[in-house]
Amino acid sequence: MANTIMSKAERREERFGYLFISPWIIGFIAFAAFPIVASLLISFMKWDIYQAPSWVGWDNFNHLFHDKLFYKSMRVTLVYSAFAIPLGLIFGLALSLLLNMNIRGINTYRTLFYLPSVISGVAIAMVWKWIFNSDYGLLNYMLSLIGIHGPKWLEDPNWILTTYIIMSLWGIGGSAIIFLGGLQNIPGHLYxxxxxxxxKVMQRFSKITLPLLTPTLFFQLLMGIIGSFQVFTSAFIMNGRGGSASGGGPENEGLFYMLYLYQKAFKSFDMGYASAMAWVGGLISFVLAIIVYKSQGRWVFYDADDNNGKGRTA
Amino acid sequence: MTFRIRKFAGLTVSHLVLAALSLACIIPFLWMISTSLKTKAAMWEFPPKWIPKNPLWHNYHDAFTLxxxxxxxxxxxxxxxxxxxxxxxxxxxxxxxxxxxxxxxxxxxxxxxxxxxxxxxxxxxxxxxxxxxxxxxxxxxxxxxxxxxxxxxxxxxxxxxxxxxxxxxxxxxxxxxxxxxxxxxxxxxxxxxxxxxxxxxxxxxxxxxxxxxxxxxxxxxxxxxxxxxxxxxxxxxRSTEWNLLMAASTVILLPLLVIYYMAQKNLIGGIASLGIKG
CATH class of the missing domain: 1.10.3720.10 (MetI-like)
Incomplete structure (x- = not known):
């Protein structure tokens, strides 16, 4: 098409094509390309938004690598992801097997399990804070029924991260529904x-179900890694202001990366430092994503007779 | 015959597991509504009651005037x-x-x-x-x-x-x-x-x-x-007035629940179709 003379109709088609996608092109420049370049430049500047920015070279990164809270927030985020992502995938997969059964009321179950994925934000974070209340909360009451004296979930630095991991499991229905889509795509004749x-059942699972679900598993793992640096609202609400000045909860054990970045950018207005943080965090999740992406040849199984779509996991 | 019994037992277990897990999904909402109707004294009761003796509907009014x-x-x-x-x-x-x-x-x-x-x-x-x-x-x-x-x-x-x-x-x-x-x-x-x-x-x-x-x-x-x-x-x-906070949360979550209920088929179908592209 490139070197032949285009007909009038083809030129018209091309013009309309560009016209219709033009909102995205403008948006791409304004909300993706420009901010990425700008963010990199700002990470080498001192900029508190009240005064003109000044170039400081590697200063922000130097400070970052000597900042205890930076390491803390990195550790909190990575430990959280290292548990929340695999646990979410394993339980999500198990749940999807149950949801794939042809039994009465299955649609009601699916609706109920997907519900938590639609509900996020401040209101539900508040509900969780109350459930995890160590003296009057629902969870410790239920534990007391089976004779367990529950911990101080959100006030104890040794427990707060576990609390967030447990809470993340409430959302496994979302991952289960995505697995369900993968399950329903497996041709019945194989079974x-x-x-x-x-x-036997276990053989059918390990030789058919699991291999054919690996593309879905891969997709969800990748999305999980990219999202791992985004935890914000629940931590902002549930850590409480009392714990520490940075809002990171007791001994900053609930200081998620995004929370610390928010404090630096919009409380201290240290835009250069926050941009440096954004890049370091972004690079780490990018490297992790690349590792997973490169590893897919070893464990992700792409069905030979269905090349369209599956091979292109962008 | 034994096959039938086993199948029946399997179905019952599946239903029990699914029912227990669904309950876990909605318990936070039930707890939220329960707390939203409690008096301050009932809120600090231990063990807590699921259904408050005198539901205090006024909490909703209070939350919205405060x-x-x-x-x-x-x-x-x-x-x-x-x-x-x-x-x-x-x-x-x-x-x-x-x-x-x-x-x-x-x-x-x-x-x-x-x-x-x-x-x-x-x-x-x-x-x-x-x-x-x-x-x-x-x-x-x-x-x-x-x-x-x-x-x-x-x-x-x-x-x-x-x-x-x-x-x-x-x-x-x-x-x-x-x-x-x-x-x-x-x-x-x-x-x-x-x-x-x-x-x-x-x-x-x-x-x-x-x-x-x-x-x-x-x-x-x-x-x-x-x-x-x-x-x-x-x-x-109002960091400790959980009954008022839960009343406000209930009202705020309500539109989401309604919209989700109305669009569930489309949503769940759309998400499941993503798995195919995975």
Missing amino acids: EAAKIDGA | APFGTYITNTLTLEILTIAGQVISCTLIAYGFSRFRFRGRDTLFFLMLATMLIPEQVTMIPTFLFYSKLEWIDTYLPLVVPAFFGNAFYVFLMRQFLLTIPKDLDEAAKIDGANEFQILWKVLVPILRPSLTIIVVYTFTGVYNDFLSPLIYLNSPEKFTLAIGLANFVSS
Whole structure:
């Protein structure tokens, strides 16, 4: 198409094509390309928004690598992700197997399990804070029924991160529904053939279900890693202001990366420092995503007779 | 015979497990409603009662007179309408462009659009904020609304996939009848696109409704607050009055629950179809 002379109709089609996607092109320049370049430049500046910015070279990064709270927030975020992502995938997969059964009321179950994925934000964070209340909360009451004296979930520095990980499991229904889509895409004749060959339930799971779900698993793992640096609202609400000046909860054990970045950018107005933080965090999640992406040849199974779509996991 | 018994036992166990897990999903909501009806004394009772002896409906009235939630609701709805309009219009146009027209660089641009989904929000957040403050858009709704008119990669992707399944014969037939590109989109495709438009509307609605960080950064005047910011503000002023806080949370979560209930089929179907592309 590139080197042949285009007909009038083809030129018209091309003009309309560009016209219709033009909002995205403008948006891409204004909200993606420009901010990325600007963010990199700002990370080498001192800029408190009241005074003109000045170039400081590697200063922000130097300070960052000597900042105890930076390491703390990095550790909190990585430990949280290291538990919340795999646990979410394992339980989500298990739940999706249940949801794939052909039993009465299954649609009601699916609706109920997906519900937590739609509800996020301040209101539900408040509800959780009250549930985890160590003296009068629902969770410790339920534990007391089976004779367990519950910990001080949100006030104890040794427990607060566990609290957030437990809370994240409430949302596994969202991941289960995505797995369900993958499950329903597995051709039934594979199971029939395996049954005839005498394969047991566990064999059918490990030889058919699991391999054919690896693309879905891969997709969710990648999304989980990219989202891992974004935890904000629940921590902002649940840490409480009392814990520490930075809002990071007891001994800053609930200081998620995004929370610290927010404090630096919009409380101290240290735009250069916050931009440096954004880049370091972004690079770490990018490197992790690349590792997962490169590893897919070893464990992600792409069905040979269905190349369209599956091979292109952007 | 034994096979039947085993099958029956298996079904019962599955139902029990599913029922127990569903209960875990809705218990936070039941606990929220229960607390919202309690007196202060009943709230600090241990062991707590699920159904308060004298439900205190007045908590709802109190919560709404202690903070201007009416204003917050109006503000949130204004933002919702503008943002939804922006997303629906822009994503439909962009997806139409990507799926129905051939032009140079189309596939590269489409790939670039998908790649933007991988950009971490924290990287673009600060320059965007500085950009808006130069435009003097801080403490207005513009930073929250304007970007919606330039599309969203995920929604465009969803809609393009859907458009690709619609046969082009329909467009051709309309073209022969003398319809131009805009008329084809509006009269032929938009009516068929309703399921994916519903997904975009519901997602945008819940996204704006739950969003906390952007209004927190951009809005300063209390009279401009959204429900999310208003509630967070209410929390810090009444940090131990859990009955009032839960009453406010209940009312705020109600619209989300209703919308979710109405759109569940579309939403769950749409999400499940993503797995196929995984």
